[in-house]
Amino acid sequence: MRQLLLITDGCSNVGMNPVVAAAHAKAEGITVNVIGVVERGESISAAEVEIEEIARAGGGMSRLVNTRQLSQTVQMMTRKTVVTTIQQAVNKELRQVFGAESVEALPPERRGEVVRVIDELGESSPLKVALLIDTSASMRPKLQAVEEAIRDLVLSLQSRSGRSEIAVFHFPDSENGEGCVCDLDWTDNIAGVKRILPRLAMRGTTPTGPAMMQVIDFFRQGDYGRTIRGETDGMTGEDVV
Amino acid sequence: MKTSSELRLAPGTVITGKWNRGRYRVERLLGEGANGKVYLVEQNRRLYAMKVGGDAVDLQSEINVLRSLASRRRRAEPYLMAVDDCVREDGSEYPFYVMRYVRGSAVHEYLQREGADWFPLVGYHLLGKLAELHEAGYVFGDLKRENVLVGDYGRVELVDFGGATALGKSVRQFTELYDRGYWNAGSRTAEGTYDLFSYAVLCLHLFEGRRLLQLAQTALPQNRSPADLIRLTDGHPALKPFAGWLARALRGEFASAREGAAAWQLIMYGGGVKMNRKRTPAGWAAGLFACTMLALAAAIVWLMTEGVLPTGLS
Numbered sequence: 445m446r447q448l449l450l451i452t453d454g455c456s457n458v459g460m461n462p463v464v465a466a467a468h469a470k471a472e473g474i475t476v477n478v479i480g481v482v483e484r485g486e487s488i489s490a491a492e493v494e495i496e497e498i499a500r501a502g503g504g505m506s507r508l509v510n511t512r513q514l515s516q517t518v519q520m521m522t523r524k525t526v527v528t529t530i531q532q533a534v535n536k537e538l539r540q541v542f543g544a545e546s547v548e549a550l551p552p553e554r555r556g557e558v559v560r561v562i563d564e565l566g567e568s569s570p571l572k573v574a575l576l577i578d579t580s581a582s583m584r585p586k587l588q589a590v591e592e593a594i595r596d597l598v599l600s601l602q603s604r605s606g607r608s609e610i611a612v613f614h615f616p617d618s619e620n621g622e623g624c625v626c627d628l629d630w631t632d633n634i635a636g637v638k639r640i641l642p643r644l645a646m647r648g649t650t651p652t653g654p655a656m657m658q659v660i661d662f663f664r665q666g667d668y669g670r671t672i673r674g675e676t677d678g679m680t681g682e683d684v685v
Numbered sequence: 686m687k688t689s690s691e692l693r694l695a696p697g698t699v700i701t702g703k704w705n706r707g708r709y710r711v712e713r714l715l716g717e718g719a720n721g722k723v724y725l726v727e728q729n730r731r732l733y734a735m736k737v738g739g740d741a742v743d744l745q746s747e748i749n750v751l752r753s754l755a756s757r758r759r760r761a762e763p764y765l766m767a768v769d770d771c772v773r774e775d776g777s778e779y780p781f782y783v784m785r786y787v788r789g790s791a792v793h794e795y796l797q798r799e800g801a802d803w804f805p806l807v808g809y810h811l812l813g814k815l816a817e818l819h820e821a822g823y824v825f826g827d828l829k830r831e832n833v834l835v836g837d838y839g840r841v842e843l844v845d846f847g848g849a850t851a852l853g854k855s856v857r858q859f860t861e862l863y864d865r866g867y868w869n870a871g872s873r874t875a876e877g878t879y880d881l882f883s884y885a886v887l888c889l890h891l892f893e894g895r896r897l898l899q900l901a902q903t904a905l906p907q908n909r910s911p912a913d914l915i916r917l918t919d920g921h922p923a924l925k926p927f928a929g930w931l932a933r934a935l936r937g938e939f940a941s942a943r944e945g946a947a948a949w950q951l952i953m954y955g956g957g958v959k960m961n962r963k964r965t966p967a968g969w970a971a972g973l974f975a976c977t978m979l980a981l982a983a984a985i986v987w988l989m990t991e992g993v994l995p996t997g998l999s
Contacts, residue, residue, distance in 0.1 A: 515861070516861060523857075527742060527743075531742055547741050547742055547745070548741045548770070548778065548780070551704050552704060552745075552768040552769055552770070552780070553768070555741065555745045555748075556745060556748065556749050556752065558745075559742050559745035559746055559749060560749055562742055563746055563749075567854050567855065592906045595906075596866070596867075599866045599872070599873060600855065600866070600873050602872060602873075603854075603855035603856070603872050603873040603874040603875075604855050605853070605854065605855075
């Protein structure tokens, strides 16, 4: 199970349309969820539409929350997506075995066993979640809450019985401007990591689409970091290698 | 994704089950959980609680827990009455289940109305419920004020099993304030100690609500710790006798809810009755009795050897 969670607060303004990038992710079997972080009084109505469309194209869900709700939302979304992903796989089986389209189409007395299997798989299947964090200027005051949410997510994932890993990326790449940077390679433990996201001054662009494409690529190359990439790819892992 | 918030059932609505054709008349909304809304419904002049969910899988997980609980205690009256789907006019379908209606109010409302004198007993009953659940192989998970109903004479019923999780799995649903992970006090793995931690926070919430919420809001996430919670345990007179107990629960020191309940009970009655007259300590009495018997035996032997007693007696 593979998930990409985008945390942002504005519209993309550079490069490829992020909705297209999300569709690419879905084609690669990666579910895309999006959280829009808004503070009181902040209006991001233009971004709201984009956030929703990215999630729809990526087969995931989207939510607008404030920083206080962030941890719980990240945790809930990840869990919910796991269940949905398993459910979709199980629905395929249902079609073949029972001729039923979904769990809902089964009579209630036959749902119990199917749901027990869904719960079991949801708990034990390996899971990879890539978090892609928008660190453009308006996000800066919210980054503390984002870090807390990441730590909280790791705590939740550690109690799963299946192997669970996260990777963290931020965008824009301050040197390159056109992509994202990997802050944390696949890991299941961040106890030793003092600071996940950099506190540097960020440039103003929001290249959401290109950044997403790079994360999809990262998923495909399980062993990124050992591979030497051309400069044009832009993904210069700082902590990696 | 369908969510139950889209569905509102007005009082008077009649719901007919799609599969089993059971008919229920909606009386009113009782409450709302993470997986759906709970309505008071009537069927054949009897009242039941009906939980209508937005997602069949989520609701079924809950039903699975209730089923496995029911199979463990056969003597108890059935809790789960029916499971079915309802179809709305627009064709949308919502899964629901019907359960026994428990009359009562949320624990904080009950104690406010009936007085804090009830607290130790209500707490003890709640610990008993948790122990029962743990012994059935589940952790409640989302323990909070709203999910604890108290009826007449402090009887306790847990409602909303949306967070109930098989032991050893990751807790399905929780509320941050009551979550030991949130307080940097442990994992989110379903263990008896997880519920006991939430239980202790619940006690604090009942009597030190303002200070508890303030602590949650002001402390930096990395600085939140059970030690801060422990400092809240002996401020209020209702909590003070249980301060030591609460500290142990917050530190995860009770091996099980059963053990916690036993320790709680000791405190409830542990003041002891003051006796007007000192009781004779049992050991001393036994010693006295033995001495008396020895003296008697010696006397008999002496009398026999002196020939005072007829030999026939021996």
